Amino acid sequence: MTTRTRVKADEPTSADEPLHVKYRPTTFDHFIGQDSTVKSIEEALKKPTRPHAFLLTGPSGCGKTTIARIIAQQLQASDLVEVDAASNSGVEAMREIVSASRYQGFGKTPNKAIIIDECHALSKNAWQAMLKPIEEPPPHVFFFLCTTEAGKVPETIRTRCHSYDLKAYRYDDLMDLLERVDKAEKLNTDPALIKVVARSADGSPRKALVMLSMIQSCRDVDEAARLLEAPIEDVEVIELCRKLLKGNLGWVELTGTLKKMPEMPAESIRIVIANYFAGCAMNARNEKEAARMLDILACFSKPFPATDKYAPLLLAFGDLIL
Helix, strand or coil, X not given: CCEEEECCCXXXXXXXXXXXXXXXXXXXXXXXXXXXXXXXXXXXXXXXCXXXXXXXXXXXXXXXXXXXXXXXXXXXXXXXXXXXXXXXXXXXXXXHHHHHHCCCCCCCCCCXXXXXXXHHHCCHHHHHHHHHHHHCCCCCEEEEEEECCXXXXXXXXHCCCEEEECCCCCHHHHHHHHHHHHHHCCCXXXXXXXXXXXXXXXXXXXXXXXXXXHHHHCCCHHHHHHHHHCCHHHHHHHHHHHHHHHCCCCXXXXXXXXXXXCXXXXXXXXXXXXXXXXXXHHCCCCHHHHHHHHHHHHHCCCCCCHHHCCHHHHHHHHHHHC
């Protein structure tokens, strides 16, 4: 079973960490955009009889797991165990969790926090295994169930949890976050690009910060918009396009990136590249720049036969960078 155990819920971040990790809130004072939910949770934690089972629902990237970690910190949990239910959906995985929960944490307090992310993926039998522990948990155990699909959580579980529904973030909240991080990191991002990110992030602060990193080498709003509109699986291909455009794409970097995408067919990659450079050609600033775009586009203009696998893709790149 894949789990991650943290001794402290507020471990310091590294300067090399991605922005969405580096700027993840570690206290409710730093948490923005979910004021009513945070207030309700803080009131619940002040009560003599604190909840031992929390259900946190809402869109992807809106802070469900982060809130679970902050609550665990306030409960002084010595052990924090995180389980990805998407990878551990079976009854045996949950039985292992239940068995381990009987033992107290090792630290200043015996408290143990168990976060089950993507809990909607649990099987029917796995939910059955969790029913009794959630209804009558040991006094030192606190459960946190996080999901984007609240409707898939059994009613018998929901009624035994304190439930909190997080909302997508407002545009203004995302702008405040992006401007604060941009200033702290001394990125000096064009304000117009920050607005593009805030509009494209689907109300997710995590997605917004990932996008802020992605657009740092974009020349203008049009290029940033093309990048951010692409499906997530196309982002690495678009990064290759940008480096190819600038003339700093090396062969080792190219092949290394392609090896990370073994399930993406060469023809799918070609289509992404062709669309990218067609857009660049349409927005070329002069004839010289247009000629460069068209030279690249010509190498990816004809379909790649599936039987040839990556061979035509490598030849096309080879003609341009070797």
